Amino acid sequence: MSFQPVKFYQTGTFTVGNRLLPDAERSVQANMRRTNSLNSGHRACQGCGEALGARYAIDAAMNATGNRLVAANATGCLEVFSTPYPETSWQIPWIHSLFGNTAAVATGIAAALKVKAKSDVRVIAQGGDGGTTDIGFGCLSGMFERNDDVLYICYDNEAYMNTGVQRSSATPPAARTATTMAVGSEPGNPFGQGKNLPAIALAHDIAYVATATVAELRDLEAKVTRAMEFRGARYIHIFVPCPLGWGHASHDTIRIARLAKETGLFPVFEAENGEIVSVSKIRHRLPVEEYLRPQKRFAHLFSPQPRAQVIAHLQAIADRNIRKYGLCEENAQ
Amino acid sequence: MLKQTEGSHAVAEAVALCRPEVICAYPISPQTHIVEALGEMVKSGELANCEFINVESEFAAMSVAIGASAAGARAYTATASQGLLFMAEAVFNASGLGLPIVMTVANRAIGAPINIWNDHSDTMSQRDCGWIQLFAEDNQEALDLHIQAFRLGEELSLPVMVCMDGFILTHAYERVDLPTASQVDAYLPPYLPRQILDPAEPVSIGAMVGPEAFMEVRYLAHAKQMQALGLIPGYAEEFRSVFGRDSGGLVRAYRAEDAETIVVALGSVLGTIKDTIDEMRDQGAKIGALGITCFRPWPLAAVRAALAGAKRVVVLEKSLAVGLGGIVSNNVRTALATQDTPVHTVIAGLGGRTITRDSLRKAFAQAFAGRLEPLSFLDLDHAAVDRVLAREREVRRSGPIAEALLRERGVPGARVG
Numbered sequence: 001m002s003f004q005p006v007k008f009y010q011t012g013t014f015t016v017g018n019r020l021l022p023d024a025e026r027s028v029q030a031n032m033r034r035t036n037s038l039n040s041g042h043r044a045c046q047g048c049g050e051a052l053g054a055r056y057a058i059d060a061a062m063n064a065t066g067n068r069l070v071a072a073n074a075t076g077c078l079e080v081f082s083t084p085y086p087e088t089s090w091q092i093p094w095i096h097s098l099f100g101n102t103a104a105v106a107t108g109i110a111a112a113l114k115v116k117a118k119s120d121v122r123v124i125a126q127g128g129d130g131g132t133t134d135i136g137f138g139c140l141s142g143m144f145e146r147n148d149d150v151l152y153i154c155y156d157n158e159a160y161m162n163t164g165v166q167r168s169s170a171t172p173p174a175a176r177t178a179t180t181m182a183v184g185s186e187p188g189n190p191f192g193q194g195k196n197l198p199a200i201a202l203a204h205d206i207a208y209v210a211t212a213t214v215a216e217l218r219d220l221e222a223k224v225t226r227a228m229e230f231r232g233a234r235y236i237h238i239f240v241p242c243p244l245g246w247g248h249a250s251h252d253t254i255r256i257a258r259l260a261k262e263t264g265l266f267p268v269f270e271a272e273n274g275e276i277v278s279v280s281k282i283r284h285r286l287p288v289e290e291y292l293r294p295q296k297r298f299a300h301l302f303s304p305q306p307r308a309q310v311i312a313h314l315q316a317i318a319d320r321n322i323r324k325y326g327l328c329e330e331n332a333q
Numbered sequence: 334m335l336k337q338t339e340g341s342h343a344v345a346e347a348v349a350l351c352r353p354e355v356i357c358a359y360p361i362s363p364q365t366h367i368v369e370a371l372g373e374m375v376k377s378g379e380l381a382n383c384e385f386i387n388v389e390s391e392f393a394a395m396s397v398a399i400g401a402s403a404a405g406a407r408a409y410t411a412t413a414s415q416g417l418l419f420m421a422e423a424v425f426n427a428s429g430l431g432l433p434i435v436m437t438v439a440n441r442a443i444g445a446p447i448n449i450w451n452d453h454s455d456t457m458s459q460r461d462c463g464w465i466q467l468f469a470e471d472n473q474e475a476l477d478l479h480i481q482a483f484r485l486g487e488e489l490s491l492p493v494m495v496c497m498d499g500f501i502l503t504h505a506y507e508r509v510d511l512p513t514a515s516q517v518d519a520y521l522p523p524y525l526p527r528q529i530l531d532p533a534e535p536v537s538i539g540a541m542v543g544p545e546a547f548m549e550v551r552y553l554a555h556a557k558q559m560q561a562l563g564l565i566p567g568y569a570e571e572f573r574s575v576f577g578r579d580s581g582g583l584v585r586a587y588r589a590e591d592a593e594t595i596v597v598a599l600g601s602v603l604g605t606i607k608d609t610i611d612e613m614r615d616q617g618a619k620i621g622a623l624g625i626t627c628f629r630p631w632p633l634a635a636v637r638a639a640l641a642g643a644k645r646v647v648v649l650e651k652s653l654a655v656g657l658g659g660i661v662s663n664n665v666r667t668a669l670a671t672q673d674t675p676v677h678t679v680i681a682g683l684g685g686r687t688i689t690r691d692s693l694r695k696a697f698a699q700a701f702a703g704r705l706e707p708l709s710f711l712d713l714d715h716a717a718v719d720r721v722l723a724r725e726r727e728v729r730r731s732g733p734i735a736e737a738l739l740r741e742r743g744v745p746g747a748r749v750g
Binding site for chain 2: 096106107110114145
């Protein structure tokens with residue numbers, strides 16, 4: 001009988017359910033008393049990054065607030081797959097009003113709780129990238145500017161997935177969507193200036209801004225937990241791959257998310273009171289091609305003939321992120 | 334307490350007496366004085382236990398009110414005109430969710446062309462949004478209707494719009510009787526929400542509803558508005574017993590008992606109409622008026638009963654259903670569907686055009702003589718319109734519409750009225 005030596009390689013990583021860690025450092029999801037705030041039985045697609053991100057984020061927020069939590073939800077996949085009447089997956093007080101007003105609804109809830117002397121109950125607003133960076137942008141900026149006591153979480157899957165994969169202002173350049181088809185001389189989404197919402201949130205000088213991915217769920221939990229230690233407006237931007245919209249295998253959601261971080265295309269950082277306080281370093285720097293190739297939305301960059309210039313342009317964006325946020329150790333650059 | 338004050342201030346004081354807990358404010362004329370006054374009351378501490386939030390748009394104003402109301406707070410906002418349209422999606426949402434928000438609409442025209450003056454285009458555009466719509470005739474009634482609105486809305490878990498004519502009421506200084514806090518407290522119980530976002534009893538509000546139940550949810554909204562028809566007269570009666578005056582109700586008739594001609598209208602123009610009726614009565618004309626206080630729900634039976642004896646009905650309305658004619662008059666026709674009483678639509682006062690007694694008298698006299706068209710426009714400059722139309726026939730590039738008309742009418746400031 002042969003034995004394989006056990007490697008306790010999880011120690012020091014953010015791997016979920018790590019029972020080698022002291023209780024206080026363990027993942028919320030590993031806890032038998034986790035709240036299952038977004039309960040099983042909902043109708044998300046297989047491999048949905050948003051469902052995964054929301055489950056971890058909200059359970060972590062529940063854990064941080066002693067289960068005193070209210071959530072406002074924008075229209076979108078998360079709202080639709082979690083609540084087809086008469087079923088709901090939400091085990092927390094939850095309201096969906098409209099697509100573009102979630103931050104304002106959350107402001108109203110926070111105001112009501114304040115006036116009712118129930119400020120121990122905390123408020124989360126959540127939505128997809130369309131509901132956050134496009135149609136809900138005005139309300140979000142207003143909430144930031146007034147410093148209302150709300151944590152806003154954006155689950156960014158880089159397009160309008162609920163309506164069938166249309167471009168949003170979070171869609172990356174060159175990506176194919178239903179409204180930026182892979183046809184013509186410049187297939188996919190045009191190269192614009194982009195709308196970097198974490199940076200815009202940072203520019204509001206709010207108490208807490210962080211980015212996270214579903215590849216590092218313990219990091220995500222830690223950031224939600226940290227966010228709940230602050231009062232006032234806070235923002236967490238979570239990178240959530242969408243197998244349906246991006247055209248990758250549903251078992252690759254976490255891998256794709258990790259590749260986005262490891263290539264430098266999605267910088268993972270944390271900022272407090274307007275200043276970046278920590279950055280998740282890239283462990284194994286990879287060319288953007290590694291990230292692009294497994295996704296059908298970028299297939300036109302590789303066949304029928306490779307579009308080296310476009311890939312180089314995307315690589316330049318990743319390189320700039322790495323420089324700007326210091327994503328690599330000095331000697332690794 | 335009797336007080337000589339601006340309509341907006343009277344409303345602000347009435348709203349404050351209703352102990353609102355969250356007020357959202359976004360400036361738009363002619364509503365702004367109301368939220369300014371409330372903001373000062375909150376900041377000075379005169380209005381305690383209230384959050385006053387300066388939002389970034391009317392859409393946000395209604396959305397903050399939605400969140401506040403769903404979390405169990407008594408929520409209030411005010412708007413007008415473009416602001417009401419900008420928040421329209423949230424306006425429908427508030428009623429769809431059954432949240433008893435109270436909102437003042439200082440009635441103002443809708444552009445283009447941009448116009449800040451009074452008519453009813455804004456609230457008429459939202460007549461089917463599921464809110465109860467009450468129209469104030471004067472500042473006393475505007476003040477009183479707000480107190481009744483919170484009572485009615487919270488009882489039914491439906492939002493209520495109190496409509497008051499922009500500038501004509503909001504900016505007019507009149508004597509009003511301001512109630513005391515104890516009177517309002519006796520009339521308006523604390524808000525007990527039917528649904529609330531509470532960690533102790535988590536609920537999902539605003540879940541997706543498919544074809545299997547959507548019809549029923551919409552029917553319930555209708556059924557609730559029908560319940561309002563039953564509640565409103567009782568609340569007006571109770572209001573009289575507490576405050577000692579008549580305010581609110583569904584409809585109010587004026588010298589209509591033996592009237593052969595009844596003029597139907599909403600809002601402040603009823604004052605001018607009543608004066609005209611008094612003059613015409615003095616000359617022997619059998620004319621009266623019916624003021625519609627509650628426009629949504631439409632008090633069909635009350636309107637039918639009030640108009641039963643009339644030989645003809647003239648609906649004077651400050652809004653225009655472009656391509657059809659009158660909005661209020663179509664509702665009146667529904668109430669008179671089983672009778673052959675002729676219903677005349679007179680569109681008047683759009684964009685603040687002055688409605689004079691003289692013009693009203695002429696229109697009503699035409700009605701007596703059987704010469705009033707089914708649809709007419711009070712004091713419309715037909716010649717100017719005809720010249721614009723003629724020019725459009727001759728010149729392809731006839732230019733911007735409003736500019737072409739203003740050129741025909743001369744300096745607009747010289748032609749008010």
